[in-house]
Amino acid sequence: MKFFVASALILVGSCSTLRHSEKIDNLKEGISYDDTKIVEQYLNTIIVDELRLHVEEVASEKYFGRKTGEEGHNQICNYIRDFYKSHDIKAPLTHPNYYQKVPKNALPNDLNExxxxxxxxxxxxxxxxxxxxxxxxxxxxxxxxxxYPGADDNGSGTAAVLEMAEAFKKAVLDGYRPKRSIVFLHVTAEEVGLHGSRYYTENPIFPIENTITALNIDMIGRVDDRHVENENYIYVIGADRISTELHFIVQEANENFNDKLQLDYKYNDISDHNRYYYRSDHYNFAVKGVPVIFFFNGEHADYTQPTDTPDKINYELLAKRTKLIFSTAWYLANSNKRLNPEII
Ligand SMILES: [Zn+2]
Known part of the structure; x- marks a missing residue:
């Protein structure tokens, strides 16, 4: 009953509100998954054990915490590159070895290229x-x-990207090539000031104006203090700031698949003092006008500590969150209409 009263008030009260809500309704109607069964088939290839192996590798002590430009970091970059090679996922034509060099002069003083x-x-x-x-x-x-092993930061995100790439590749082999191109990007020098993503967006390999969305992952394997009672959550940051449609697409992706997560928008509040929207690599895409989503689990006691180790990752949860991002990407890549990059 309350709902109807409220609707009636809106009808009488403001035409512009009505037009806006109509626009939102139309937009929501346009977001539908025709091929839920197909998406599910590839969601099922995102596997806890494979995520665990990737996180354990990335966070291994033999890479000495992967500091930008140091030997351990170069070695993990080789591991990531070799994964794509071995799965026959291609490098850009202009960069046949998968690497875009980020020169010393694009980095803080003390770092190697x-x-x-x-x-x-x-x-x-x-x-x-x-x-x-x-x-x-x-x-x-x-x-x-x-x-500093950085299992959550950002072994979890690295593992998620690799596992999604593998799932998309399996779909291709079965005849389900995405309609749009999907780029898997592992940027360097985030911890020292988002320099790798800044360099990339200033020297993009594919035209920025044809970039539909950037889905960025930075820490999705742990649980913060706010969610000890309900671990099935993910912070979604930035989705509605450039494109209203993107905000509803991630919601629709979450609704359509089995492992529903609570999409937590606390840190999307523009007045939130943590300012996470500005603090990971999606931001450099947003600066260029690209609609972005930042997926994040929030901070925890081991954040930027030597105790951020692979044994503390919740791999079941990492898999659920990876699946949400995969289904969001699947929709963006396969919808008949290009994402509307506007606020309505
Ligand atoms: Zn990070």
């Missing part, structure tokens, strides 16, 4: 439109003799 890693699956119908899925590859290195 480094590299972003780019692999992609070309779209079948709209190959010149791009969906990015990104995660930073670097971490803090060794501080006061202690290795």
């Amino acid at each position: 480094s590299q972003n890693i780019i692999a992609y699956i070309e779209g079948s119908e709209f190959p010149d439109e791009y969906i990015y899925i990104s995660a930073h590859s670097d971490h803090e290195g060794v501080i006061n003799g202690q290795i």
Whole structure:
């Protein structure tokens, strides 16, 4: 009953409100998954054990905390690149070894040159439109003799990107090539100031104006203090700031598949003092006008500590969150209409 009263008031009260709500309704109606069964088939290839292996590798002590430009970081970049090679997921034509060099002069003074890693699956119908899925590859290195393994930050995001790339590739092999191109981007030098993503967006390999969305992942394997009672959550940041439609697409993706998560918008509040929207690599895409989503689990006691180790990752939850991002990307890549990059 209350609902109807409220609707009637809106009808009488304001025409512009009505027009806006009508626009929203129309927009929501336009977001539908025709091929839920197909998406589910590939969601099922996102596997806890494979995510665990990737996180354990990335956070291994042999990489000494993956500080930008150091040997350990270069080695993990090789691991990521070799994954794409071995799965026959292609490098850009202009960068056949998957690496975009980030020169010393684009980095803080004390760092060696480094590299972003780019692999992609070309779209079948709209190959010149791009969906990015990104995660930073670097971490803090060794501080006061202690290795900072960065299992959550950002072993979890790195593992998620690799596992999604594998799932999209399996779909291609079965005849379900995405309509739009999907770019898997592992940026360097995030921890020292988002330099790898800044360099990339200033020197993009694929045209920024044809970039539909950037889905960025930075820490999705843990649970913060606000959610100890209900672990099935993910913070969604930025989705409605550039494109209203994107905000509803991630919701629809969440509704359509079995492992529903609570989409927590606390840190999307523009007045939130943590300012996470400005603090990971999606922001450099947003600066260029690209609609973005930042997927994040919030901070925890091991954040940027030597105790951010693989045994503390919740791999079941990491898999659920990876699936949400995969289904969001699937929709963006396969919808008949290009994402509307506007606020309505
Ligand atoms: Zn991070």
